[in-house]
Amino acid sequence: KYEKIWMFFGGGSLLVFLIVLGVGAFLQGTQPPSCLTTINPENVEAHESFKQENLGVQQIDENNYVVNVVASAFNYDFGTDEDGNPQRNLKIPAGSTVLFQGTTKDVIHGFQVAGTNANMMLEPGYINSVEVTLNNPGTYTVICNEYCGTGHHLMTATVEVY
Ligand code: CUA
Incomplete structure (x- = not known):
């Protein structure tokens, strides 16, 4: 019973x-976690943050910076440097708070600033971001930590905290 x-x-x-x-x-x-905004991966420039002139380091105020990046196989696009070459070295004053915002035109890429807490995935169709305060001067390597194809290891840049 x-x-x-x-x-x-x-x-x-x-x-x-x-x-x-x-x-x-x-x-x-x-929806992948931490994705707030969607974006057309075929036309990332339609988004203000990812227009060519807005890529790379943007100073917001004395201690706040934004870094916009568009990943693609096998490159991080941070815009151009003062000589018109692809920007490969981002310069940030020590003690700054930096919001890294990124997306990708093709496959999933990683975006990690080794030695800091900045670590995120870049997914097609989404804008991902991570905010960190960079207190310690030094040169930090940006690496792609998602396997994205034959040129995966070529995806590097540096963040120079001075
Ligand atoms: Cu991009 Cu691995």
Whole structure:
């Protein structure tokens, strides 16, 4: 007699569990975490932050900077330096708070400033960002930590904190 009750209880628990799981998966959907804004990967320049002239280091105020980057196989586009060459070395004064914002034109790339807390994925169709305060002077290497193809290891740049 009691077995029937327990079976019912067990089945009910399983049902509740499945509903919670289903609703959770549905509400969170297919959105990768930490992605707030969507972007057309075929036309990233349509977004103000990723226009060619807005790439790289942008000073907001005395202690706040934004770094905009567009990744593609196999390059990080930070705009151009003072000589008109592709920017490869980002200069940031020590003690600055930096918001790194990035996206990708093709596949998933990583964006990690080795030795700092700046570490994010760049996903096609999304803008990802990470904010860090860079207190310690030094030269930090930017690396792609998502395998993205044959030129994966070529995706490097440096952040110089001075
Ligand atoms: Cu880009 Cu690995």
